Amino acid sequence: MESKDLFTHVGSIIASFMFIWAMFQQYFPYELRHNIEKYSQRLLVFFYPYIQITFNEFTGDRFMRSDAYSAIENYLSSRSSTQAKRLKADIVKNSNQSLVLSMDDHEEVSDEYEGIKLWWRSGKNISKSQVFSFYPVTDEKRYYKLTFHKRHRDVILGPYLTSVLKEGRAIKVRNRMRKLYTNHGSNWSHVVFEHPATFQTLAMEPEKKKEIIDDLITFSKAEDFYARIGRAWKRGYLLYGPPGTGKSTMIAAMANLLGYDLYDLELTAVKDNTELRKLLIETSSKSIIVIEDIDCSLDLTGQRRKKKEEEDGNAKDPRQKIEKEERETKNSQVTLSGLLNFIDGLWSACGGERLIVFTTNYIEKLDPALIRKGRMDKHIELSYCNYEAFAVLAKNYLNLDSHKLFERVGELLGETEITPADVAEHLMPKTVPTDVEFSLRSLIKELELAKEEAKEKAAKKEAEAEAEAVEKLLVVNEEAKEEEKEVTTTS
Ligand SMILES: Nc1ncnc2c1ncn2[C@@H]1O[C@H](COP(=O)(O)OP(=O)(O)OP(=O)(O)O)[C@@H](O)[C@H]1O
Ligand SMILES: [Mg+2]
DSSP states (O other): OOHHHHHHHHHHHHHHHHHHHHHHGGGSOHHHHHHHHHHHHHHHHHHOOEEEEEEESBOSSTTSBOHHHHHHHHHHHHHHHHHOSSEEEEEOOSTTOOEEEEEOTTOEEEEEETTEEEEEEEEEEEEEOSSOOSSOOEEEEEEEEEEEEGGGHHHIIIIIHHHHHHHHHHHHHHHSOOEEEEEETTEEEEEEOOOOOOTTTSOSOHHHHHHHHHHHHHHHTOHHHHHHHTOOSEEEEEEEOSTTSSHHHHHHHHHHHHTOEEEEOOGGGOOSHHHHHHHHHTOOSSEEEEEOSHHHHOOTTSHHHHHHHHHHHHOOSHHHHHHHHHHHHHSOOOOHHHHHHHHHSGGGGSSOOEEEEEEESOGGGSOHHHHSTTTSOEEEEOOSOOHHHHHHHHHHHHOOSOOTTHHHHHHHHHHSOOOHHHHHHHHSOOSSSOOHHHHHHHHHHHHHHHHHHHHHHHHHHHHHHHHHHHHHHHHHHHHHHHHHHHHHHHO
16 A cells, blocks of 8 residues: 555544544534644644645636646546546547547546656535525536645645646647637637648648748747747748648648637728737737738838828819728728737737738738848748649649659649649549549640740740830930931031
């Protein structure tokens, strides 16, 4: 028998005596009773060198489950499945609908921390409801009881419990159902986020993919690092490239990799900077804030006000002016400085652990202040499909590692520009069972067509450039002739 068990037995014997004592206590005067109780408690503490801490499922508010209790429940789930004999099983409503085991009531599991042994016991108190009813309701109050030797008090109450709560919360985040938020004006509403995209299925060069994954994972584990260097725990990504190259898909893969919630921020629906700040404050930790097509969301070049002034000046009719003003007020008044404040102002540090992702089709249109390093730390170009990206898509869509037509596809991909979205469309199975050759031939046909079109376009452009050059030459000749004429008439 373990020493802790022995003490538990001694404790229960003393408790039994106390119970018997309680039976008789009504016959003793209060003063004497009080003293005996006091000394018996001290005696118990003296003989029982263990400390017990109870974590109740509900504290104070009956309807709010204690954060510490649920963190401990998650922390103990892995230990319970290997140690406890009676387990409770439940389905967690995350994307995988996984089965989670936790220990049943009155089970005990042991744990070890830096060589210190300690025990967790689950239990419940049952009390009958005070409310009269034909179907009496029993009130079950569950709790976890932690027992450890008092000589380890500081370590257990300090680092051990901190690490238990941290790990438990991390497990909870991994198991939770993730959400996709969108803003309607100044409020967020959400649906369950269930996008199946992963980095594994994302078509891009393996080294580039690995670099991004490493960057994301390093970020997600770098809480202490960010705290030490005095920076808010956030990171900005700018994804740029033509439509259909996988920017939105990559954002979904990022959220799935890190287990973060997604906040899809529609800037044009945000009235002004104050509303933008309110939305930011309401976002939770472990989330990705996304602003898609940032170049279209706002006129971030500082041109807007100038344009507005010009338009106002031109509008002579007062009615026209009012209409114009109404139109303007309906549009977003968020400014570039408001957005910069949103990204790296003081407010942005609240809550921690956030990614901010911008996407654009035209990186050159963006204000350099917006995308400088420190704001958008990592710029990722998603480009047209090359052979490596095609190989990923062929594996995903056709389950093919190689094929005799791959070589031709590779050649054509080197000569023409096609988006992964277009390639994916051709590789989509059209028949059951899948006709691999048909899919690859249809892709080759598309690539040859694209190559021809590109050739024609280039030839047309060349012809236009030539015509323009000839025209310019003619104008220059004409001007020279005019000048010559002027000189002869004056002389
Ligand atoms: N790199 C890729 N890997 C895998 N699938 C891709 C990739 N790029 C595009 N696709 C496929 O094409 C579709 C469109 O891609 P996506 O919406 O991610 O493009 P986008 O870059 O966000 O385009 P836009 O600039 O128009 O928003 C996706 O549903 C996805 O299936
Ligand atoms: Mg997109």
